[in-house]
Amino acid sequence: MGGDLADVRVWASELDAVHGRFVHRFSRSEPRESALAYMRGLIAPLQRKNGWTLAEEASHGGPDRIQRMLNRIEWDADEVLDDVRRYVVDNLGDQDAVLIVDDTGFLKKGTRSAGVQRQYSGTAGRTENCQIGVFLAYATGRGRTLTDRRLYLPTSWTDDRERCRRAGIDDGVAFETKVAMAKAMVHRAIADRIPFRWVTADAAYGFSKCWRYELEQADVFHVMATTRHDTVVTRWALDHPVHDLFPGLPRQKWKRRSCGEGAHGRRVYDWARVEVRPWHREDRRHWVLARRSVSRPEEIS
Structure with missing residues (x-):
């Protein structure tokens, strides 16, 4: 080491x-x-x-x-998790911390592990026989670690209570979407007064308008990835596709910035933002942020 x-x-x-x-x-x-x-x-x-x-x-x-x-x-694993979370706050706690939601897959061979089935695994980059865990990470300038977790149970499991019992899953455990699990973990962090300033997640979670609205109602700042098919309220339309906001932007609106080191060196992109929902609240502003490839400018996230 x-x-x-x-x-x-x-x-x-x-x-x-x-x-x-x-x-x-x-x-x-x-x-x-x-x-x-x-x-x-x-x-x-x-x-x-x-x-x-x-x-x-x-x-x-x-x-x-x-x-x-x-x-x-x-x-009780949840009680131990509470103890570990308090240790994390004591050592890494920061009012400017970021809560990061993401899921990962655990490849499996059999059919008995709780929640296992053929499903997409980001770890493998394809559909595989695996379990999926949804995780909440805590990141600050002093370090980062995991602070919460949920095991995703597909309906192939929750609709088969006998199979659940054989795997030690209580009858009271019902199906929950991954977004619902993410919401519960962030709500728990808020209830436990974990210090943080931002929540972030990829498009599998950020595409949920409902969750973005709930974060906004709780006055939680967030940066959520979404898909090109998402729509937003602008000065010009109530349902403006996000992918239509950026192709016509003047060249000077794009700023070249690095988002840190990657496996092959610094990751440099062109970035631009467009304000949306301009009349919502005077003390809060909303933006759609786009990231464009330098070598392939047609690729916009």
């Missing part, structure tokens, strides 16, 4: 501090020790991470102790 011995000691000490935040959630010493071993394994430089490799890293004879901690010992 790099670094010298002093760095390693700092990491070990801080890991113990994180563990100390939620160790009281386990009633016996064995799951407490297994939880710490599990955390150490997750940050270890292992090529593959599963029950066997994490057990090896912890010098266990097999994966039973860690699997028992994850599968059979009673503890």
Whole structure:
């Protein structure tokens, strides 16, 4: 992992501090020790991470102790998440922080894992047999981490209660869209008084006018990607397609800016914005922001 011995000691000490935040959630010493071993394994430089490799890293004879901690010992994952979230706020909390909503896929072979089915996975870039998790990340100038999560259950699961029971899913768990999950996580962050200034998400979430309206009603600033088929209110029309706002803009309206380093160097684009909903509120302004490829100017997001 790099670094010298002093760095390693700092990491070990801080890991113990994180563990100390939620160790009281386990009633016996064995799951407490297994939880710490599990955390150490997750940050270890292992090529593959599963029950066997994490057990090896912890010098266990097999994966039973860690699997028992994850599968059979009673503890409340949401309570532990609350403890971790408070740790995040204590160390990274910032009034200018950004909440980032996104989902990711976990490739699976079988049919028994909760929520698994053939569905699009951003991780694989195609439709695969996988689970989908919706996540909320917290980003500040001092660092970034995940602070909330939901497992997406397709209707192929929620319409089959016996299948849900076999996977340990309670009968009270109903179908929720990914947007509804994202809303719930942001509402929870607001209710828990997590300090932040912006919410951002890709077009799978930003295309929801309903959610954008709810964020606006809560006075939450947001930058949400959307699709070219979305419409907005302008001075000229009530349902103006967003893709029609930019082709006729004068050249000087486009500003060349970098959005940071990428895998192949700095990511430079041309950017422009057009004000929309001009009569809504005097103290709040709304914009459609466009990003245009420098080498292929016909490509506008």
